[in-house]
Amino acid sequence: MLEQVDLSKKMDKDEYEKMSEELGIHLGELQREAWEMGIPIIVVFEGWHASGMAEIINRFLMPLNPMGFELYTTGKTCIHEEKKPLIWRFWTKIPKKGGIAIFDRSWYRRAIIEHFSKDIPEKEFSDCLNGLTYFERQLADDGYLIIKFFLHISQEKQQKRLEDIRGRGVPLFLAEEEEEDYIREYQRLMPLIEKVLERSDISHAPWTIVEANDLNFATVKVMVTFIRAVEEGISREEEQRKRKTEHARECTIPALCPSILEKTDLDRSLAKSEYEEKKKEYQERLSSLQYQLFMQRRPVVIVFEGWDASGKGGCIRRLAQALNPRLYRVVPVGVPSDIELAHHYMWRFYKEIPEAGHIAIFDRSWYGRVLVERAENLCEEQQWKRAYREINEFEEILANYGTIMIKFWMHIDKDEQLRRFKKRENTPYKKWKITEDDWKNRDKWGLYKDAANEMLQKTSTTYAPWTIVEGNNKKYARIKVLRTVVETLEEKFNED
Numbered sequence: 001m002l003e004q005v006d007l008s009k010k011m012d013k014d015e016y017e018k019m020s021e022e023l024g025i026h027l028g029e030l031q032r033e034a035w036e037m038g039i040p041i042i043v044v045f046e047g048w049h050a051s052g053m054a055e056i057i058n059r060f061l062m063p064l065n066p067m068g069f070e071l072y073t074t075g076k077t078c079i080h081e082e083k084k085p086l087i088w089r090f091w092t093k094i095p096k097k098g099g100i101a102i103f104d105r106s107w108y109r110r111a112i113i114e115h116f117s118k119d120i121p122e123k124e125f126s127d128c129l130n131g132l133t134y135f136e137r138q139l140a141d142d143g144y145l146i147i148k149f150f151l152h153i154s155q156e157k158q159q160k161r162l163e164d165i166r167g168r169g170v171p172l173f174l175a176e177e178e179e180e181d182y183i184r185e186y187q188r189l190m191p192l193i194e195k196v197l198e199r200s201d202i203s204h205a206p207w208t209i210v211e212a213n214d215l216n217f218a219t220v221k222v223m224v225t226f227i228r229a230v231e232e233g234i235s236r237e238e239e240q241r242k243r244k245t246e247h248a249r250e251c252t253i254p255a256l257c258p259s260i261l262e263k264t265d266l267d268r269s270l271a272k273s274e275y276e277e278k279k280k281e282y283q284e285r286l287s288s289l290q291y292q293l294f295m296q297r298r299p300v301v302i303v304f305e306g307w308d309a310s311g312k313g314g315c316i317r318r319l320a321q322a323l324n325p326r327l328y329r330v331v332p333v334g335v336p337s338d339i340e341l342a343h344h345y346m347w348r349f350y351k352e353i354p355e356a357g358h359i360a361i362f363d364r365s366w367y368g369r370v371l372v373e374r375a376e377n378l379c380e381e382q383q384w385k386r387a388y389r390e391i392n393e394f395e396e397i398l399a400n401y402g403t404i405m406i407k408f409w410m411h412i413d414k415d416e417q418l419r420r421f422k423k424r425e426n427t428p429y430k431k432w433k434i435t436e437d438d439w440k441n442r443d444k445w446g447l448y449k450d451a452a453n454e455m456l457q458k459t460s461t462t463y464a465p466w467t468i469v470e471g472n473n474k475k476y477a478r479i480k481v482l483r484t485v486v487e488t489l490e491e492k493f494n495e496d
Contacts, residue, residue, distance in 0.1 A: 001194045001197055001198060001209070002152055002190065002193070002194055002197075002209065003190075005152050005209055005211055006211060007152065007153065007154050007157070007211050007213045008213070009211045009213075009214060009217045010213075010214040010216070010217055011214060011216040011217040011220060012216070013216065015216075016216035016217075016219070016220060019220050020059070020219065020220060020223065023063075023220065023223040023224065023227065024062065024063030024223070025063065026227055027060075027063040027064060027223060027226065027227060028063045028064065028065065030227060030230045030231065030234070031064050031065060031068055031069075031100065032065070032068075033234060034098060034100075034145075034230055034233070034234065035068055035098040035099070036098070037098070037234060037237055037238075038097035038098045039097070039098065039143065039145060039230075039233055039234065039237055040094070040095045040096065040097050040098065040099055040100075040101075040143065040144045040145070041095065041099070041100045041101070041144070041145045041146075041147070041230065041233075042094065042095065042100075042101050042103070042139065042144055042145070042146045042147070043100065043101070043102045043103065043147045043148075043149075043226065044103045044106045044108070044146070044147070044148040044149065045057055045102070045103065045104055045105065045106075045149050045151065046105060046106060046108050046109060046148070046149065046150045046151070047149070047150050047151025047152065047153075047210070047212065048151065048152065048153050048158055048186070049158065049162070049183045050153070050157075050158045050161035050162050050165065051151035051152070051153045051158070051212045052151065052153075052161075052212050052215045052218060053104065053105075053151055054104070055215055055219075056151065056210075056212070056215060056218055056219050056222060057071070057102065057104055059219045060102075060219065060222055060223060060226070061102070064100070068098070068099060068100060069095075069099065069100035069101070069102055070093070070095065070099070070100070070101050070102070071102045071104060072093050072101065072102070072103050072104065073104040073105065074103060074104065074105040074106055074107075074109055074110065075105075077089070077110070080355070082356075083297075083299075083355035083356040083357070084353060084355060084356075084401075085131070085353070085397055085398060085400075085401040085403075086107060086110055086111065086114075086128060086131070086401075087107060087131055087132065087135050087350075087397060088350055088353060090103075090106065090107050090135070091135065091346070091347060091350035091351075092347070092350060092351050094139065094144070094343060094344060094347060095343075096339070096342035096343055097143075097342045097343075107132050107135070108132070108196055108200065111125070111128050111129065111132065111196065112189070112192060112193060112196060114128075115128075115192065116185075116189065116192060124400075127400045128400075129196065129199050129200065130396075131393075131396075131397040131400065132200060133199070133200060133202060134390075134393040134394075134396075134397065136200075136202065136204065136205040137202070137204060137205075138344065138346065138390050138393070139344060140204035140205060141204075141386055141390075142344045142345075143237070144344070145229060145230065145233040146204065146205035147208070147225065147226055147229045148200075148205055148206065148207045148208065149207075149208050149210050149222055149225070150193075150197060150207055150208070150209050150210065151210050151212040151218060152209050152210065152211060152212060153212050153213050154213060155186040155187070157213045158186060162183070197209075208221075208222075208225045210222060210225075259449075259453055260453050260456045260457060260468070261409075261411055261449060261452060261453055261456070261468070264411050264468055264470055265470060266411065266412065266413050266416075266470050266471075266472040267472070268470045268472075268473060268476050269472075269473035269475070269476050270473060270475040270476040270479055271475075272475065275475040275476075275478070275479060278479045278482075278483070279318065279478065279479060279482065282322075282479070282482035282483055282485075282486050283318070283321060283322035283482065284322070285486045285490075286319070286322040286323070286482065286485060286486050286489075287322045287323065287324075289486065289489045289490065289493075290322075290323055290324060290327055290328070290359065291324075292489075292493060293327075293357055293358075293359070293404075293489070294327055294357040294358075295357070296357070296493075297356035297357045297402075298356070298357065298402055298403075298404060298492070299353070299354045299355065299356050299357065299358055299359075299360075299398075299401070299402065299403045299404070300354065300358075300359040300360070300403065300404045300406065300489070301353065301354065301359075301360050301362070301398060301403055301404070301405050301406070302319070302359065302360070302361045302362065302406045302407075302408070302485065303362045303365045303367070303405075303406070303407040303408065304316060304361070304362060304363055304364065304365075304408050304410060305364060305365060305367050305371065305407070305408070305409050305410070305452075305455075306408070306409050306410025306411060306412075306469075306471065307410065307411065307412050307417055307448075307471075308417065308421075308438045308441055308442070309412070309417050309420040309421060309424070309433075309434075309438070310410035310411065310412045310417070310471045311410055311412070311469075311471045311474050311477050311478070312363055312364075312408075312410050313363065314474055314477075314478060315408070315410070315469075315477060315478050315481040316330060316361055316363060318478045318481070318482060319361065319481065319482065319485060320361070323359065327357065327358050327359060328358065328359035328360070328361065329354070329358070329359070329360055329361070330361045330363060331352045331360055331361065331362045331363065332363045332364070333362060333363060333364040333365055333368065334364075336348065345366075345369055345379075345387075346366060346390065346394060349365065349366045349394075350394075353398065353403075354403075356402070366387075366391055366394065367391065367455060367459070369383070369384050369387040369391075370384050370387050370388060370391070370451060370454070370455045370459075371448065371451050371452065371455060372441075374447075374451050375441075375444055375447040375448050375451050376444075388455075388458040388459055391459055392458075392459055392461055392464075395459075395461065395463065395464040396461070396463060396464075398464075399463035399464060404488065404489065404492050405463060405464035406467070406484065406485055406488050407460075407464060407465070407466050407467065408466075408467050408468075408469050408481060408484070409452065409456060409466055409467070409468050409469065410469050410471045410477065411468055411469060411470060411471050412471045412472050413472060414442075414445055416471075416472045417442065418442075421434055421438065421439070421442070456468070467480075467484050469481060
């Protein structure tokens with residue numbers, strides 16, 4: 001791919017100044033238009049060292065309103081970043097609707113460097129690239145415009161520029177110790193970089209190879225490519241809005257999924273004496289396992305979903321009683337804020353994933369998209385249907401990093417829910433637990449049940465299986481949760 005690029009292309013100073021001024025005016029106009037339409041844009045700059053990236057980026061930024069973009073320079077990972085999956089640090093930096101995020105080196109640089117310097121196994125590298133394509137496709141599906149540039153120069157040009165830089169005493173800011181091989185090994189790196197470019201050159205996030213031996217030509221090509229991409233993005237958005245106003249939302253036939261929940265035996269119970277005995281046993285084992293997790297740097301994600309008043313809070317408390325508070329965190333998930341709504345819906349959950357060796361317990365989670373948002377028509381049908389794949393990909397990325405995934409659906413019947421609702425209403429210190437929304441959701445029991453059945457069927461995977469907890473009897477439910485967590489952790493340790 002790169003060997004066929006014509007690096008002799010040039011542009012003289014007069015032509016560059018004329019074109020860059022005209023293009024700059026157009027850039028500013030498009031930035032304002034994209035902002036008004038709420039189109040988020042991600043611009044990725046990759047390339048060889050000494051390819052002129054800093055100069056080209058700076059020229060590109062000059063016509064833009066600095067209030068509408070963020071520039072992120074990607075260097076060596078810090079200790080905090082090393083405790084999370086690679087893609088976490090970039091998910092947390094995606095722009096809100098209408099904003100622009102510009103990455104001076106990105107997720108690809110990290111993947112290439114870590115593969116080249118650490119010589120990680122081929123499967124691990126392939127899993128990493130898959131995760132990067134998941135990331136980009138999910139953003140593109142949600143309306144993000146992704147524009148990727150690879151600044152290509154010849155080896156001779158690179159050596160000449162590096163010598164010039166050193167001769168002027170200018171430090172190579174991004175040429176950190178881990179990247180010394182990356183600078184010296186042009187020929188050895190070429191096949192790896194071409195492989196990455198080929199694997200990640202996809203329709204919704206294509207690469208533009210920029211001939212950067214001449215900085216004037218490279219700058220103009222970047223500006224022209226950006227302008228064309230944004231113009232096309234604006235046209236697509238206008239067409240989609242037009243279609244939405246012309247066509248009313250169609251009625252869809254409910255998915256005829258097998259009723260997994262109907263098979264659940266809700267008569268299961270546990271005597272108090274047995275409950276106390278087993279709770280003590282499992283909590284002691286869990287306490288010991290938590291320190292093993294920390295020593296082995298294994299993160300754990302525990303997800304609780306289920307009916308209102310199904311006992312999620314009680315189960316979470318019994319888990320937490322056994323844990324060191326420095327090594328776990330409960331993440332309560334409620335209605336998204338305005339800032340969260342201005343991002344991809346998975347953005348707020350990536351921010352909460354645990355560091356290596358820590359436990360995150362989610363009291364409700366990303367499954368809200370295929371449960372509440374689906375049942376309450378809070379998102380479009382194509383969005384919640386697409387979310388099954390996006391959720392599975394998110395959990396696959398976590399699992400490939402070594403995260404242990406444990407997911408619970410807390411199941412009760414409609415009569416038991418009514419009994420608990422009334423008890424909450426009649427108990428002063430529990431009244432805060434019952435809201436008007438709880439009663440409204442109960443009126444849509446059938447819709448939520450269909451949604452839950454389809455969710456359980458489509459998102460129970462080998463790396464993140466669901467456990468249905470028979471919750472009519474709280475003692476039985478709490479022990480099943482404790483036992484499942486303990487046995488899952490012990491099983492994972494035995495596998496290793």
